[in-house]
Amino acid sequence: MSTAFLFPGQGSQFSGMGADLFPQYPELVSASDEILGYSIVELCESEDSFRLNSTNFTQPALYVVSCLQAKALLDDGKNPSFCAGHSVGEFAALQSANSISFTDGLKMVAQRGEIMAKVSGGGMAAVIGMEPDKISSILDQNGADEVDLANFNSPGQIVISGPSAQISDVLSPLKEGGARMVVPLKVSGAFHSRMMKEPAAQFGKFLKEFSFKPPEIPVFSNVEAEPYSLADSIPQLLVKQIFSPVRWTELIQGLRKNGVDDFIESGPGNVLTKLLRQIP
Known part of the structure; x- marks a missing residue:
């Protein structure tokens, strides 16, 4: 049996997500609060859905909860052969494959959310x-x-x-x-379209501050629907992803062709699990 961890994107968030995970990993929660400048627990557990559903808050919240869920799965002995994430979920996939550190990934996602939230119209x-x-x-x-x-x-x-x-x-x-x-859809911008090219360029400049390691297990890219081949290509494709289509159908079919028969959704909700049933 070959297993893949799947990490969800925007739309999977809900008030109360991560409540069972935060007490297990206090050091990562504390690190998140320091980077973000606010309490990740309060954000996720608050009944103020407007804040949680705002792109600049949604993206880091999803990243933290998804990474903690993956850590819990790994601690429980679940070892994936592949990882993949839908849109912003790709950062949690890269973190779980040890291509980026938890804190670097959160800094990237927080900046991505801020940049994308500013796009209107x-x-x-x-x-x-x-x-x-x-x-x-x-x-x-x-x-x-x-x-x-x-x-x-x-x-x-x-x-x-x-x-x-x-x-x-x-x-x-x-x-x-x-x-x-x-x-x-209740979103603030035209994500994954040509309208995002300028924000993507801003994000590309920000990513130059970080280094990426080759993933320890294959991570499928949204843009190419196949595993990243070189560490150098990761930031380029993360930038391109913002204004390019998410090729999720091809990505899942590619995982199956690589022998994956067990998919575990690592993060809030079950959106990706439901989509699996619709992909031949």
């Missing part, structure tokens, strides 16, 4: 039950020339991303064109 929507080519065709027919296919979550779930006005304009045409559902 964009939106995203999940299109359920429509082929990517059909989605692209409808976007073209309706003048949505700045909308990109952002997340290939499963064959039946594609997320589009771009200017809010263009996203709004194509919701009805997509439904009328045969999509089972079209669901606008």
